[in-house]
Amino acid sequence: MSDPSDDARASTADPDPQGPEGGDVPRHTLRGTAVSGAVDSDGSGPEAGQAAGCRSQPASDPEARPAVTVVVPTYNEADNLATLLERIDRALSATSSYEVLIVDDDSPDETWRVGERLAEDYPVRVIRRTEESGLSTAVIRGFSAARAEHIVVMDADLQHPPERLPDLIEALEGGPDMAVGSRHAEHGSMGAFGPFRRLVSWVADALARTLLPDVRGVSDLQSGFFALHRSVVDEADLDPIGYKILLEVLVHGDADEVVEVGYTFGERHAGESKLDAGNVLAYLRHLVRLIHRSGESMRVLQFVVVGGLGALVNLATMYSLMQLGSPYLLASPIAIEAGLVSNFTLNRLWTFEDRAPDGLEGLAGALGRDHVVRSGGMAVNFGLLWVLVAVAGLLPLVGQAIGIAGATAWNFMGNTWWTWRTGR
Numbered sequence: 001m002s003d004p005s006d007d008a009r010a011s012t013a014d015p016d017p018q019g020p021e022g023g024d025v026p027r028h029t030l031r032g033t034a035v036s037g038a039v040d041s042d043g044s045g046p047e048a049g050q051a052a053g054c055r056s057q058p059a060s061d062p063e064a065r066p067a068v069t070v071v072v073p074t075y076n077e078a079d080n081l082a083t084l085l086e087r088i089d090r091a092l093s094a095t096s097s098y099e100v101l102i103v104d105d106d107s108p109d110e111t112w113r114v115g116e117r118l119a120e121d122y123p124v125r126v127i128r129r130t131e132e133s134g135l136s137t138a139v140i141r142g143f144s145a146a147r148a149e150h151i152v153v154m155d156a157d158l159q160h161p162p163e164r165l166p167d168l169i170e171a172l173e174g175g176p177d178m179a180v181g182s183r184h185a186e187h188g189s190m191g192a193f194g195p196f197r198r199l200v201s202w203v204a205d206a207l208a209r210t211l212l213p214d215v216r217g218v219s220d221l222q223s224g225f226f227a228l229h230r231s232v233v234d235e236a237d238l239d240p241i242g243y244k245i246l247l248e249v250l251v252h253g254d255a256d257e258v259v260e261v262g263y264t265f266g267e268r269h270a271g272e273s274k275l276d277a278g279n280v281l282a283y284l285r286h287l288v289r290l291i292h293r294s295g296e297s298m299r300v301l302q303f304v305v306v307g308g309l310g311a312l313v314n315l316a317t318m319y320s321l322m323q324l325g326s327p328y329l330l331a332s333p334i335a336i337e338a339g340l341v342s343n344f345t346l347n348r349l350w351t352f353e354d355r356a357p358d359g360l361e362g363l364a365g366a367l368g369r370d371h372v373v374r375s376g377g378m379a380v381n382f383g384l385l386w387v388l389v390a391v392a393g394l395l396p397l398v399g400q401a402i403g404i405a406g407a408t409a410w411n412f413m414g415n416t417w418w419t420w421r422t423g424r
């Protein structure tokens with residue numbers, strides 16, 4: 001975990017040249033970090049930005065701990081803060097003592113300054129970071145500076161309805177370690193999400209669910225709206241890339257029981273989205289790091305090795321048949337089938353050994369399912385090739401290489417969820 005003084009701001013500091021989603025970030029361990037008063041705001045000392053203290057606690061008592069800390073990462077959200085804080089206050093002030101911790105990356109629109117001004121009316125603290133940037137690291141910074149036992153993470157743009165905060169907090173009080181706001185749970189909805197973003201969100205979810213068995217019970221892995229007991233992250237070694245801090249916490253945090261609370265994703269109130277194509281790449285890199293650290297990468301590696309061997313079996317069979325005088329159009333489908341059977345057998349014995357079905361009937365069923373999955377894989381390969389070459393204008397070989405990667409991902413998902421569904 002970075003020392004709080006990392007963020008101390010020189011008065012002439014420029015915004016981080018890497019931008020809000022800069023490159024790799026340092027690894028964070030929350031163990032043993034100070035959680036109160038260690039906040040730099042406008043440079044006037046650790047207590048800056050705490051003018052209103054914490055609601056329902058004597059403002060004169062600097063040690064007073066709120067029951068809930070709402071961590072809000074911000075970048076250029078100046079126009080959203082007043083409404084956000086007003087609605088959070090309306091939702092929470094009657095039932096909980098709370099504080100809002102704004103973690104701002106030195107926004108050019110001076111979100112941090114607006115936050116400090118609003119701290120006169122609401123229990124707000126502001127952390128203005130200049131030496132580190134990025135949504136996920138901002139949230140981690142919020143975890144370490146939070147003073148409450150219960151921590152909620154939410155966006156500033158009002159897409160996460162503050163009115164659901166009491167439900168998230170109440171869900172925690174019953175015993176679970178985490179409560180995740182979900183758009184797919186009961187009473188949840190994607191709101192005005194367009195079809196393209198729904199598709200992206202679905203693919204991103206499916207990839208994570210396939211590759212990370214630990215997170216399968218959570219229906220909305222893309223959610224940035226969640227609550228946890230601080231013990232979930234106190235000892236966690238968090239090392240995220242990009243946007244998806246929830247995934248990181250689910251995989252590396254100490255949460256045994258996770259519940260979901262449905263919510264409707266609202267429309268951005270003001271300002272602009274920070275999502276761009278770079279986020280997609282960051283997400284994939286994050287997934288690779290997560291599967292590596294969670295040990296699941298071994299299965300993926302085995303699957304790829306088996307696929308490579310299958311390609312060799314395919315070529316060797318075709319070569320042998322043609323040597324025996326078979327025409328290539330007859331040799332090819334036989335060789336393809338030999339490759340498929342080789343993949344199936346090795347995956348049965350090695351990659352998915354822990355899920356092997358019982359008996360001959362179970363095996364035959366798995367073989368049939370595998371053929372369906374791999375036919376889909378060929379369609380994915382061909383479809384991607386066509387889109388990338390005919391629509392996007394890429395070179396055919398590049399399109400084919402991306403097609404193979406897409407088909408491998410498809411086949412792995414199909415094998416994980418369907419082919420080898422038994423025995424688990």
Ligand SMILES: Nc1nc2c(ncn2[C@@H]2O[C@H](COP(=O)(O)OP(=O)(O)OP(=O)(O)O)[C@@H](O)[C@H]2O)c(=O)[nH]1
Nearest residue numbers: 020021073074075103105134135138155156273274
């Ligand atoms: N501190 C910090 N906050 C960030 C950064 N990038 C985004 N945020 C904040 O994280 C929250 C989510 O960002 P959004 O741009 O709204 O992302 P999104 O909700 O997935 O995308 P939209 O639906 O298009 O709004 C907002 O409160 C942002 O201000 C960053 O680099 N640093």
Ligand SMILES: [Mg+2]
Nearest residue numbers: 155157159268
């Ligand atoms: Mg948003």
